[in-house]
Amino acid sequence: MHAAPRPLTLAADGPLSGHVRVPGDKSISHRALMLSALAVGTSRVSGLLEGEDVLATAAALRACGAGIDRQADGDWLIDGVGVGGLLQPLNALDMGNSGTSTRLLMGLFASHALTVTFVGDASLSRRPMQRVIDPLRRMGADISASPGGRLPLMQRGLCPAIPIVHDLPVASAQVKSAVLLAGLNAPGATTVIERTPTRDHSERMLAGFGAEVTVEPVPGGSAITVRGGAELRPRDIVVPGDPSSAAFPAVAALIVPGSEVLIEGVGLNPTRDGLYRVLAMMGADIARENSRLVGGEPVADLRVRAGPLIGIEVPPEVAPSMIDEYPILFVAAALASGRTVMRGIEELRVKESDRIATMAAGLRACGVECEEVPDGLIVTGRDGAPVPGGATVASMLDHRIAMSFAVLGLRADQPVIVDDAAPIATSFPDFLPLMTGLGARVG
């Protein structure tokens, strides 16, 4: 997908300022397309993230019979085929760099009698799929994966699927969602037991489309149950701004002295807002203004002002609510005073890259002291002093690594060169114009 590497360096000559709006939430955008494609009739989605990951989901659903079109006003119209109504795709489905597309679509196709081949880029082809293969096999899918339970893989679904109770072995919203999506076309109740809460967009949106979903406390967690067989009703969805994307301008504003930035319309679902809670514990000045509900999701404008940050021990239980935000938290920690200890985050090792190892290597190259441990990273902050920089860092086909080091460059004595910024287009295609609009300079 990404041809020639595109290096990127950002710098700041003075404070960042302005009002910005980040693109639509990636998790919600994937789910809006998938559930609309299974509804009977036409759904409208406003604010859909038009990043490569979400476009991979759209292309896959289109290849299986859903009508998916972008309107001149930027809204997307989706003509659904009904639960169980997807058609046999003619070619392999290319998931690009997107774990969410792959795992959720595997679930969705597991209850269709279709043979589907999933392929992806070099990063996605290294990521573990066994965590979805296991429950989907129990639901009746026949899956042949590459060694280690990886892509490329071929799957033959069963229609209807067999309802199961699945106790999640890892805290993963993708696995939870895959099982619930398969359960839509299974007779009776399909239940996922979750020990630690993870993002609940699937549960919220399934209920919004008219599926019967219940969440009940069970010893040591909660049981999320979907009842199969219900017809999904089309609906209009407004996608809030992505808190995971907002994290980059937010941390940029915190670390560039004198900055004040307003980020409008940021989704702050409590299963997603961990970074903002942790930054507040570190002393960050981030005010939530104009709190409201958008499309059933809590949203606010974030006013971020630069100021000193204090290193802390980040409570491991917060991890699922900010799992994608650790790379940029490592950057904030690099500018804080004292040590920031971030543990219980071994899941970072199986994202688009090993985010602990990739960030540790790049931070060290930029002169930041850090200690990698099996389940995390301990960063010794520079107490507000700029990092030395003067290094080229590898983004490893990982959008969040690329954006994190671009932001670090804003507070570095010498340039921080990101070797390849092309992956940023997977989740935040307008990252660069947004950052330059706030006063950053491409250096």
Ligand SMILES: O=C(O)C1=C[C@@H](OP(=O)(O)O)[C@@H](O)[C@H](O)C1
């Ligand atoms: O369900 C989702 O939309 C996502 C869940 C998380 O993955 P895991 O479920 O693998 O933790 C997250 O890292 C990913 O960016 C999006």
Ligand SMILES: C=C(OP(=O)(O)O)C(=O)O
């Ligand atoms: C991990 C991520 O996404 P995915 O799993 O969908 O590739 C991410 O966006 O940081």
